[in-house]
Amino acid sequence: MLFGCFSKFKYFGSVGCETKMLSMQRFDFKLFKITAKLTLPALAITSILGITLPSNAISNPFRRNQNDxxxxxxxxxxxxxPAETAGNACAAxxxxxxxxxxxxxxxRRSxxxxxxxxxxxxxxxxxxxxxxxxxxxxTRSAETVNPAILxxxxxxxxxxxxAQCVVGLRSEIDFSPTQAMENCISASDRISNVVPLSNPAVPAVPPVPPSEGFSPTFETTPMR
Structure with missing residues (x-):
């Protein structure tokens, strides 16, 4: 457009060219104002929603992999x-x-x-x-898994x-699974049932009797 303006300079003169350039600038400014009016509200709404919505609103707790x-x-x-047993267990x-x-x-593993x-x-x-x-x-027992482990x-x-106690004892001592579990559970029961000792009673200090032969006297002078 600018090249065309200069090419026609000899026909229309400099005044006509400047007028045409000013009109083009005004048109571009009006187009910018219209575009800004249309885009700014949309950007404002998007930013407000991004600030006000909590982070967990993005995730849906009812989706297949997010519903426990x-x-x-x-x-x-x-x-x-069974279906009824599974429903009761999951609900409780x-x-x-x-x-x-x-x-x-x-x-799967036992x-x-x-x-x-x-x-x-x-x-x-x-x-x-x-x-x-x-x-x-x-899994560390050569025998059939004993349901009593549960x-x-x-x-x-x-x-x-x-479990570490049972496996450790059986690794070094020839214990059966039941014997090792009984030893470990008995030890844990004793530890959990320990009652803290009460503070020892402090014996009362008897009063010191006054020594014989000493009777303090206080002289008083009557006031006049």
Whole structure:
């Protein structure tokens, strides 16, 4: 456009060219104002929504992989738990995903049926620790896995430590699994039942009697 303006300079003169350039600048400025009016409200709304919406609003708790109860039910059904039993167990659990994970780990790695481990996983304060305890003891035993491991691990306040105790004793001492578990659970029971000793009583100090032959007297002078 500017080249055309200069090429026609000899026909229209400098005044006409300057007028045309000014009109073009005014048109560009008006176009910029219209574009700004259209885009600024959209940008403002987007920024407000980004500030006011909480971070958890982006994630949907009802999605398949984010609903713990749905994950729990699906896992329990996959390991052969009846539908009604799975529904009751997942609904009553504080950590439904961990309960189902506990059942699945025990069945896969220790060959204990899921129906046997589900009640213990549902009662455990830390279902994952219970599974670690059962699997740790069961996989290091040459004999058939004893279902009593579930009861011992569930009784222990620190199931992972309990499993370490059982495995450690059997590694160096010729203990049966039941004997090692009984020794470790008895030791943990004694530790948990320790009652702190009361402070010893401090004997009272008897008063010191006044020595014989000494009777202090105080002279008083009457006031006049």
């Amino acid at each position: 109860y749905r994950v729990c039910a699906a896992r329990l059904l996959s390991v052969g738990i 659990a504080l950590r439904p995903k961990e309960v189902s994970s506990c059942v699945g780990q025990i069945q 060959q204990i049926p899921a129906t046997d481990s589900l009640p213990f996983c549902g009662q455990a304060r830390r279902p994952n620790d219970l599974a670690t305890c059962v699997v740790g003891i069961g 009861s011992y691990c569930n009784r222990s306040l620190l199931p992972v430590k309990f």
